[in-house]
Amino acid sequence: DTGVSQNPRHKITKRGQNVTFRCDPISEHNRLYWYRQTLGQGPEFLTYFQNEAQLEKSRLLSDRFSAERPKGSFSTLEIQRTEQGDSAMYLCASSFRQNHYEQYFGPGTRLTVT
Amino acid sequence: QQPVQSPQAVILREGEDAVINCSSSKALYSVHWYRQKHGEAPVFLMILLKGGEQKGHDKISASFNEKKQQSSLYLTASQLSYSGTYFCGTTSRTSYDKVIFGPGTSLSVIP
Numbered sequence: 715d716t717g718v719s720q721n722p723r724h725k726i727t728k729r730g731q732n733v734t735f736r737c738d739p740i741s742e743h744n745r746l747y748w749y750r751q752t753l754g755q756g757p758e759f760l761t762y763f764q765n766e767a768q769l770e771k772s773r774l775l776s777d778r779f780s781a782e783r784p785k786g787s788f789s790t791l792e793i794q795r796t797e798q799g800d801s802a803m804y805l806c807a808s809s810f811r812q813n814h815y816e817q818y819f820g821p822g823t824r825l826t827v828t
Numbered sequence: 829q830q831p832v833q834s835p836q837a838v839i840l841r842e843g844e845d846a847v848i849n850c851s852s853s854k855a856l857y858s859v860h861w862y863r864q865k866h867g868e869a870p871v872f873l874m875i876l877l878k879g880g881e882q883k884g885h886d887k888i889s890a891s892f893n894e895k896k897q898q899s900s901l902y903l904t905a906s907q908l909s910y911s912g913t914y915f916c917g918t919t920s921r922t923s924y925d926k927v928i929f930g931p932g933t934s935l936s937v938i939p
Contacts, residue, residue: 745925756830756915756929757870770926805869814877815925816860817917819869 716740718820720806726826727796734792735823739808745815746789748781749805751822757805763789796827829854831918833930840906840937848901848933850916857924859892859899860917863910864932870915873901906937 719738727733739746744765749757760779761771765786778796783789793800803824807817831852838846850859858877862870874883876892876899883890887904903910913934917927 747927749929754932756917756932759926759928762926764925770923809925811925814858814875815919815927816872816875817862817870817927818872821869 718806718808718818720820720823722823723821724824726828729798729827730795732792732794733796733825734790735804736788736790737806737820738788739806740818743808743810743818744786745809746783747807747809747817748789748791749807751803751805760791798827801825801827830928831916831930833916833933835933836931837934838936840935842908842937842939843905846903846906846935848914848935849898850900850918850930851896851898852918854897854918854920856894856897857919857921859890860927861890861899861901862915862917863912864915865912903935908937908939911935911937
């Protein structure tokens, strides 16, 4: 059973650079979610997809953030012109209807902006 | 709207019981419970779908009071392995597939 995978696991970047993260969900899951988590907080919803369609994007998310799921399989999250406040753990999760959308999380990508 | 969790943190001795509460200001479709250990991703524990539903496995169970828009997680005879941060996640009837997580409750079980 292959779970949700995310790459890279760690990313250190300088302020102002662009970064891209990848998430590979569990193959039969049609929902894919992106969350951001900072120390001591719960996962904060960023956006989610049903197959290739982006269903919702958090209003708290700036225009520097964009996500895609081009063929309804893997997804990418891009952050342009990174800021120090973007430093966080970025979690991806997938789910499907038959399990009432319980979330299966990947290991996350830890971003540090210097 | 993020659900509210209480308490924020709790320390238990092995064998003691604990209750973690989760409440929402919105009408709920479901409540999810997850546990996250330090440096790891959250792991699904259980989901409650109907008002009054109670579920459990091992010595961890949960209830869902739909009218009060509340859920409680019960940990009995706690073990060291129960340590971690517990998150409730809620979905609404208009967004039943979108989980909004609470701030978490840190649980530490000591010998």
